[in-house]
Amino acid sequence: MNASVIELDNLQKIYRTGDVEVRAVNGVSLRIERGDFVAIMGSSGSGKSTLMNMLGCLDQPTDGQYLLDGVDVARLGRSELSRLRNLKIGFVFQSFNLLSRTSACENVELPLFYTNPHVPLRDRRQRAIEALKKVGLGERLYNHPNQLSGGQQQRVAIARALVNNPELVLADEPTGNLDTRTSIEVMGLFQALNDAGITVIMVTHELDIAAYCKRIIVMRDGRIIRDEVNAARIFANDQRAVLDASEQHASLS
Secondary structure, X not given: OOOEEEEEEEEEEEEEEOOEEEEEEEEEEEEEEOOOEEEEEOOOOOOHHHHHHHHOOOOOOOEEEEEEOOEEHHHOOHHHHHHHHHXXXXXXXXXXXXXXXXXXXXXXXHHHHHHOOOOOHHHHHHHHHHHHHHOOOOOOOOOOHHHOOHHXXXXXXXXXXXXXXXXXXXXXOXXXXXXXXXXXXXXXXXXXXXXXXXXXXXXXXXXXXXOOOOEEEEEEOOEEEEEEEOOOOOOHHHHHHHHHHHHHHHHHX
16 A cells, blocks of 8 residues: 555646746645644745645646546546545535535435445435534534534534545635634544544644644745644644633633
């Protein structure tokens, strides 16, 4: 088995409008090992979202090579690309993207209809229940999104990303709509998933969120300008304990 889940060699994404050429991603070479936990940062227009879309096989590069688990993505047709994406990658977004009229369990089951349409309903339901229990929502299986807090909705979205047992989870600003306490809880969940062996790549503009990751990549003008191990990594359990103590002190004063 290849040690790297992602290998990029001189990856480029060029957009053309008339005579104007924009290099959204400009010659990125990168290797991400299995079990890594990476934050991709950069200002608006830096190329981080475009890069994330290509990593998620939602968009194809203009030039360069992208190997996902050893498979050359550029050589795949649309149906093959879709199948690879559904089998290998779980997605978590800032806006949750849950269906409002369906339960947590039904939302989590949804990816299974695309990857395993012939699996019996009972088996799909059981896998969804297990995924929700894994994120601490075993007692909220049949609640609809409007019956859940923002943090609980994001947990449902994470469970949905996990239901196909992906090797890679891509998270795009997953704490962008959450308060501080809930953000800490969600980052603790990502750390636990990473500890269990899942590779996590997260786009964020927040330094305090990137601080939970093992590695921080910074982009500017479509290029990587910094890629370093995060020696000062924060652990969510410790951060939550500090917040608890601070709130307790405030309530007593």
